[in-house]
Amino acid sequence: MSQAHVSHRATGRRKGRRVFLQALPFLLPNLAGFLVFTFLPVIACLALGLTSYQLSPISSLQDLRSQVHFVGLANFVRLLGFHREAGGLVANDVEFWRYLGNTLFLMLGIPLSILGSLLLALLLNQRLRGITIFRTIYFLPTVSSAVAVCIVWKWILHQQPNEVGLLNSLLMRMGVAHPPDWLGSMVWAKPAFILMTLWATVGGYNCVLYLAGLQGIPEELYEAAALDGAGPWARLRHITWPLLSPTTFFVVTMSIIAGFQGSFLFTAAFLMTGGGPAGATTTLMLYIYNYALSWHQLGYAAAIACVLFALVFSFTLINWRYGQRLVHYA
Amino acid sequence: MSARRPRTTRLGNLALRLGAYVALMAVGVTMLLPLAWMVSTSLKAPAYAVEFPPRWIPSEPATVEIDGQVRRVAEVQSPLAGRGKAGRLRVAVLRYSPQGVRVRVLSPRSRAGEELTVGEGDLQMVREVRLHWENYVEAWRARGVRVREAFFGLAHDVDGFLVFYLNSIVVSICVTLGTVLTSSLAAFAFSRLRFPGRDSIFLAYLATLMVPSIVIMLPVYALLANLRMTNSYTALIVPVMFSAYGTFLLRQFFMTIPQELEDAAVIDGASPFAIYWHIVMPLSKPALATLTTFVFLHSWNDFLWPLMVVDRLALKTLPIGLAHFQDSYTTEYHLLMAASVIVMVPVLIVFLLGQRYFVRGIVLSGMKG
Numbered sequence: 066m067s068q069a070h071v072s073h074r075a076t077g078r079r080k081g082r083r084v085f086l087q088a089l090p091f092l093l094p095n096l097a098g099f100l101v102f103t104f105l106p107v108i109a110c111l112a113l114g115l116t117s118y119q120l121s122p123i124s125s126l127q128d129l130r131s132q133v134h135f136v137g138l139a140n141f142v143r144l145l146g147f148h149r150e151a152g153g154l155v156a157n158d159v160e161f162w163r164y165l166g167n168t169l170f171l172m173l174g175i176p177l178s179i180l181g182s183l184l185l186a187l188l189l190n191q192r193l194r195g196i197t198i199f200r201t202i203y204f205l206p207t208v209s210s211a212v213a214v215c216i217v218w219k220w221i222l223h224q225q226p227n228e229v230g231l232l233n234s235l236l237m238r239m240g241v242a243h244p245p246d247w248l249g250s251m252v253w254a255k256p257a258f259i260l261m262t263l264w265a266t267v268g269g270y271n272c273v274l275y276l277a278g279l280q281g282i283p284e285e286l287y288e289a290a291a292l293d294g295a296g297p298w299a300r301l302r303h304i305t306w307p308l309l310s311p312t313t314f315f316v317v318t319m320s321i322i323a324g325f326q327g328s329f330l331f332t333a334a335f336l337m338t339g340g341g342p343a344g345a346t347t348t349l350m351l352y353i354y355n356y357a358l359s360w361h362q363l364g365y366a367a368a369i370a371c372v373l374f375a376l377v378f379s380f381t382l383i384n385w386r387y388g389q390r391l392v393h394y395a
Numbered sequence: 396m397s398a399r400r401p402r403t404t405r406l407g408n409l410a411l412r413l414g415a416y417v418a419l420m421a422v423g424v425t426m427l428l429p430l431a432w433m434v435s436t437s438l439k440a441p442a443y444a445v446e447f448p449p450r451w452i453p454s455e456p457a458t459v460e461i462d463g464q465v466r467r468v469a470e471v472q473s474p475l476a477g478r479g480k481a482g483r484l485r486v487a488v489l490r491y492s493p494q495g496v497r498v499r500v501l502s503p504r505s506r507a508g509e510e511l512t513v514g515e516g517d518l519q520m521v522r523e524v525r526l527h528w529e530n531y532v533e534a535w536r537a538r539g540v541r542v543r544e545a546f547f548g549l550a551h552d553v554d555g556f557l558v559f560y561l562n563s564i565v566v567s568i569c570v571t572l573g574t575v576l577t578s579s580l581a582a583f584a585f586s587r588l589r590f591p592g593r594d595s596i597f598l599a600y601l602a603t604l605m606v607p608s609i610v611i612m613l614p615v616y617a618l619l620a621n622l623r624m625t626n627s628y629t630a631l632i633v634p635v636m637f638s639a640y641g642t643f644l645l646r647q648f649f650m651t652i653p654q655e656l657e658d659a660a661v662i663d664g665a666s667p668f669a670i671y672w673h674i675v676m677p678l679s680k681p682a683l684a685t686l687t688t689f690v691f692l693h694s695w696n697d698f699l700w701p702l703m704v705v706d707r708l709a710l711k712t713l714p715i716g717l718a719h720f721q722d723s724y725t726t727e728y729h730l731l732m733a734a735s736v737i738v739m740v741p742v743l744i745v746f747l748l749g750q751r752y753f754v755r756g757i758v759l760s761g762m763k764g
Contacts (some may be wrong), residue, residue, distance in 0.1 A: 208753075212715075346745070
């Protein structure tokens with residue numbers, strides 16, 4: 066890589082090589098690890114997606130050749146294609162589309178969470194006493210072990226004929242006669258997960274970023290606007306919101322990437338519902354995990370992972386292309 | 396608190412502040428409730444963990460032992476004394492009969508031992524707060540979790556959460572040290588040295604931040620499985636040690652260190668390594684503390700990667716250990732909650748200690764590079 070670059074330079078390749086050799090000891094430990102454990106795996110995953118790799122528990126590198134068969138785009142045809150059946154078009158992998166739908170549905174919590182973070186940051190930005198304590202409390206769910214959090218939420222959402230969890234007993238006290246069996250119901254499992262994610266994320270990273278953004282807005286702007294007779298809403302609409310737009314852009318970008326990965330939702334589904342009831346809380350992440358770890362079909366799992374990657378990539382690109390237009394750089 | 400010109404009337408300001416406090420409190424309580432419920436349940440006796448309606452303060456019917464038998468304690472309005480608090484008797488319930496309830500007075504002392512019959516409706520059962528700390532002992536022991544060899548074979552016959560704790564400590568410390576060391580070296584190269592291809596390599600680093608982690612994990616897992624290296628500390632530590640994120644974070648900070656400091660050192664004949672070690676690193680203590688806190692917490696809480704590469708009990712870290720615990724204690728909520736508290740306490744301590752840096756780190760990573 067360096068060689069190619071050096072030859073492009075007109076400034077003499079010897080100097081280039083010398084500075085590169087100087088940088089190498091600093092770069093090498095991380096770069097080597099990065100190549101082996103991050104960069105090449107991305108390419109390997111794309112390649113694996115083109116094979117029918119079955120990872121048996123007793124496999125070793127020697128029989129890698131016999132296990133990896135190049136199948137071209139067959140995995141992707143099976144994953145994304147449709148076939149004609151009983152006069153209509155049916156997806157080859159119906160479950161994939163369903164779980165993609167689940168993933169997107171669960172991402173509906175993202176705008177709510179971002180809006181909540183903004184509101185919380187606005188509250189925290191009022192120069193009141195004890196703000197640090199509140200900020201710490203809001204951040205607790207983010208640093209808490211996801212496994213522990215999921216276990217306690219399972220207990221809170223619990224609903225059995227003779228045992229009622231905390232949430233439902235509160236609901237019953239408030240007059241809801243028959244609160245839902247959150248985790249056991251096709252209808253309510255996803256809203257319960259969204260509720261949980263909201264709790265876990267609303268005071269987290271996004272809130273801290275917004276708070277920092279707010280603190281970077283010069284006070285004079287508000288004073289000038291107030292002199293011109295702008296009310297609180299006008300100040301929020303015409304000063305705060307536009308000046309926060311770089312933060313919002315960053316927050317939206319990161320949230321979309323995190324949303325497709327859904328590592329918290331993976332933990333939640335894995336521990337609380339097993340992806341059920343009847344697949345209602347299975348996300349693409351869990352689907353990939355199941356193919357790779359439970360059914361050992363690593364080739365197909367890699368293909369799904371590639372599609373997930375493509376989704377993240379295109380959403381980020383769209384956001385980059387069109388979202389950035391809305392960003393107001395002061 | 397900087398002086399801010401009053402924009403509204405003083406009364407309006409007060410109302411606004413009050414409103415803000417109420418809102419802050421409401422959200423704060425919502426955030427804490429699940430965690431408080433976790434602690435509350437963890438201290439209850441099994442029979443009262445699933446009580447309806449739920450109680451926040453673990454309490455149980457008060458009992459007293461009389462003649463070798465456990466009796467419930469109740470309060471009753473004394474038939475002799477007048478109304479009011481002074482006339483209340485604390486009694487032990489002896490037996491129920493059609494005529495009423497036979498009770499023995501416990502207090503006040505002056506009437507202790509006296510027996511009388513009272514109407515069932517007059518009795519008020521007494522509950523007392525009782526915290527079952529022994530739940531933590533039982534959860535910590537985690538029955539069924541016992542390994543013959545743990546911790547590089549150094550520890551023998553270890554059982555309970557100690558196994559998971561040892562593993563988590565080893566893994567988190569190694570991952571944190573490795574990440575901070577390699578990331579800071581690379582970040583130094585990316586920010587302070589000029590070499591051909593620097594920016595394109597850094598762009599490759601940045602691009603991978605967007606890649607879903609599972610895309611990276613699958614081939615690495617396949618590689619480790621083929622090398623028969625799953626179920627090892629190596630598998631838990633090495634692949635997660637070279638963080639693109641850490642390099643990015645530190646580079647952002649290193650960029651803010653004034654060039655003049657470095658120039659002065661170069662004139663004095665300092666080597667790049669001397670600049671890294673004697674100038675950049677000491678000036679970057681806050682950023683290093685940030686990364687340390689970040690990586691440690693992330694590694695401590697990581698679930699998916701250990702889940703993929705480890706299934707031997709002796710190598711499980713706390714999160715997957717807790718998941719294992721959940722499988723064997725599905726309905727024993729008091730123990731599940733105690734175990735959850737056990738897992739969460741160190742994280743919360745690290746967070747509270749490193750909070751300042753943590754917040755700074757989030758802000759730093761949100762800056763445009």
